[in-house]
Amino acid sequence: MVGFVSDELLGTFVPILVYWVYSGIYVLLDRFEDYRLHTRAEEDTKNLVSKRTVVRGVLLQQAIQAVVATALFAVSGNSGNASSAQLSTFTHVKRFIIAMFVMDTWQYLMHRYMHHNKFLYKHIHSYHHRLVVPYAFGALYNHPVEGLLMDTVGGALSFLISGMSPRASILFFSFATIKTVDDHCGLWLPGNLFHIFFQNNTAYHDIHHQLYGNKYNFSQPFFVVWDKVLGTYMPYTLKQRKDGGLEAYRTKD
Structure with missing residues (x-):
């Protein structure tokens, strides 16, 4: 317990809080035009959905994730915080890396x-x-079915296969959340x-969001x-735009 809040509860809701706090930092940094991979004009003209809709979509996905996480912690019974504290640093790092590869493998395939x-597309x-x-x-903006199959199930598999405790999952899922937000931030700081x-x-995943990269760079x-x-x-490769900003270009067909 941390105060009166269980590790399971923290593992469920801390990553959601981290998502909005870290995203908010990038909203503030977005004013630095020289580090944007796309212009504001491109953001306004190329995107097909409003930011209000994006926020609603992300909140819906996070609500589904919270329900699934709560059920997962209850079913797994993997509280084990006392024994977890006795594990070696090597064991914690090993489980963390296993969870990373499980999540990557599941998300790549899906x-x-x-x-x-x-x-499906x-x-x-x-x-x-x-x-x-x-x-x-907008990192977690997607169809609720995709959010469930790719992100939520991927997270559950990472947790179960790695054998990490709810306490360790707070760090892992917060880190995965920060990484996902960073990949979508559109800034090369x-x-x-x-x-x-x-x-x-950020640039690697930006290539995937462009039409020519639609069948490449699936990893995440x-x-x-x-x-x-x-x-x-x-x-x-990153090149300078005429307006002073940066742009990621493919280096092969």
């Missing part, structure tokens, strides 16, 4: 399938691609550690392993 299945996954110019708080340590970053949210292994990797 994401790619939703692009190649015409029915038209009626479900196309919701997310209404944001041709991604921005931070100097010194961003995600851009330094992860190939799968951490690594690019499956794109490289299965031939869907599209590298990019």
Whole structure:
């Protein structure tokens, strides 16, 4: 317990709070035009959904995630916080990395399938691609079915297969949330550690949101392993726009 709040409750709601706080930081940083990957004009003209609708869609998905997380903690009975405190640092790190790879594997397979299945793309996954110019708080905007199948189930599998405790899941899901928001923020800020340590970053995912990258760069949210292994990797280069900003360009067809 942290005060009077259980680890299970924190594991359910802290990532939601982190999502909106971290997104809010990027909303404030969005004024730095030189670091935007798209102009404001492109954001207004290319995106097919209003920001109000995006907020409603994200809140709906987070409500579904909260219900599923609460049920998952109750069914798994994986409270184990006392024993968790006795585990070695190596064991905690190992479980964290396992959870990252499980989430990446599930999301890659589901994401790619939703692009190649015409029915699923038209009626479900196309919701997310209404944001041709991604921005931070639109990271989790998608069809509720996609949110359940890709994000919520992916998170549940990561939790169960890795064997992490609810206390450890607070850190893991908060980190995954921050990474996902960062990948959609639309800004290439100097010194961003995600851009330094992860190939799968803001520019990498921005390529996927463009028409020419629609069948590439499916990996999310951490690594690019499956794109490289299965031939869907599209590298990019950053170039200066005439208006002073940056833009990610593909480097191969």
